[in-house]
Amino acid sequence: MGKRKLSKAARFERMFKVWEYLKNNTDKEHPTTQVEMRKSLDEYIGDKETFNRLIKDMARAMNSDEFGYKQEKDWKIYFHDFKKYFGDDAEDYDEADFGTDKEYEGFVDLPMRINGLYYNRTFSYDEINSLIEGILSTKTLDTKSAGRLIEKVEQNLTTIFYKKGPKQICKVMEPELTDREQLRINLLTIQKAIDNNVQVSFRFNGYTYRKKLEPVRDRLDTVSPYYIVASGGRYYLLACKEIVIKGEIVRNMSIWRIDLMTDIMIPEENGKGLPRIPKRDVDNLPMEWTEDFQLKHMNMSYDKPVWITLKIKSPKKEDDPTRRIRADYTFLHDWFGDQFRFVETEKTEPYDDIVKVECSPFAMVHWALQYSDRVEVVAPEEVRNDVMEKIRNLNVKYGVGVVHE
Numbered sequence: 001m002g003k004r005k006l007s008k009a010a011r012f013e014r015m016f017k018v019w020e021y022l023k024n025n026t027d028k029e030h031p032t033t034q035v036e037m038r039k040s041l042d043e044y045i046g047d048k049e050t051f052n053r054l055i056k057d058m059a060r061a062m063n064s065d066e067f068g069y070k071q072e073k074d075w076k077i078y079f080h081d082f083k084k085y086f087g088d089d090a091e092d093y094d095e096a097d098f099g100t101d102k103e104y105e106g107f108v109d110l111p112m113r114i115n116g117l118y119y120n121r122t123f124s125y126d127e128i129n130s131l132i133e134g135i136l137s138t139k140t141l142d143t144k145s146a147g148r149l150i151e152k153v154e155q156n157l158t159t160i161f162y163k164k165g166p167k168q169i170c171k172v173m174e175p176e177l178t179d180r181e182q183l184r185i186n187l188l189t190i191q192k193a194i195d196n197n198v199q200v201s202f203r204f205n206g207y208t209y210r211k212k213l214e215p216v217r218d219r220l221d222t223v224s225p226y227y228i229v230a231s232g233g234r235y236y237l238l239a240c241k242e243i244v245i246k247g248e249i250v251r252n253m254s255i256w257r258i259d260l261m262t263d264i265m266i267p268e269e270n271g272k273g274l275p276r277i278p279k280r281d282v283d284n285l286p287m288e289w290t291e292d293f294q295l296k297h298m299n300m301s302y303d304k305p306v307w308i309t310l311k312i313k314s315p316k317k318e319d320d321p322t323r324r325i326r327a328d329y330t331f332l333h334d335w336f337g338d339q340f341r342f343v344e345t346e347k348t349e350p351y352d353d354i355v356k357v358e359c360s361p362f363a364m365v366h367w368a369l370q371y372s373d374r375v376e377v378v379a380p381e382e383v384r385n386d387v388m389e390k391i392r393n394l395n396v397k398y399g400v401g402v403v404h405e
Helices: 011-025 034-045 048-062 080-086 103-108 125-137 143-157 180-195 330-336 361-370 381-397
Strands: 200-207 213-215 221-231 234-240 243-245 248-250 253-257 261-265 306-312 320-324 341-345 353-359 375-379
Touching: 011 034, 011 048, 034 048, 125 143, 180 200, 180 221, 180 234, 180 261, 221 253, 306 361, 330 353, 353 361, 361 375, 361 381, 375 381
Parallel strands: none
Antiparallel strands: 200 213, 200 221, 200 261, 221 234, 234 253, 243 248, 306 353, 306 375, 341 353
16 A cells, blocks of 8 residues: 655545545534544644634535525535525625635635534435335345445445444245346336336246246237336336227226336337327326325226225124224225225124225225135125125135025
């Protein structure tokens, strides 16, 4: 390693060392002082006047752009007197008023004390936690890569005051179904198509008994893409594949698993991408994304949600049917959040509850069977009939007999 040739640190080097110290050791709740900084940076700070000039120059450079000083929320170097002269509530200030034609000298001559000094962070600690949660949950990173990325986030975006959390989440065993590199390519290509309002083509696949991906049909699928959705550890594309049925064009929303796509590309015609179908022309597609989509489309079912009436078994006290034995709606809340509507409790035994949910009929049929010991579909009639048909088929399959209405 080469030896230092300068007797003292160059000014740009002192600035860098001070910036690095402030970035790692201060925040709004933990400002620092010159005395405190000398414990680590004595050779870089210099005397009091040198330190004062250095901090003012750094604040001037980092808190302004070509239009002048930024708003306080966009500053990087903060101290009280800088706020006094240039903060959001400061009086208009003209550096020429300080008796010099040189803007730089006018600024440096301002009488400023360096109190309440800290580095104004780009990300709050809550935002850092959200970034780390996103890294932990992504399917495009393996555990080791996620750990390294989290370490970089913590080293470069936080301070000594940041309370570090776990870098890994203990998981139950999941089958590794995704080629991460292919998934990354798919996501980037689809996002590009969405940004450019054009269609995207791909080969859609399924898994065989040999545990390999194979195409489900010979041709590529071409769709208009609208939203990429992360759900249940997988990524899905909400799109429209235009089809013709009995000579009539049908444009319904469809949902595709992105990890099952290969040979993805943006098709062109005359050197341009194919324009996608406008959102307004696609049946059942949300015009704007809403976070309750999954609550109405359980397991990413794509048929149109309807209001469904359910009977929920909720045991009551024998001597008082208005009093519940326990809190037993957790299973319903897990699937529908706070979107379900409580209607009433039956007036006769067994005093079951009546609730309504807005949900995909296809998804509801399977969900009602999953919770058949606790749920009964009351209406609409066609959804109830679909549940009954499933039960008949199961009875025949398992040799129980036929259900009679």
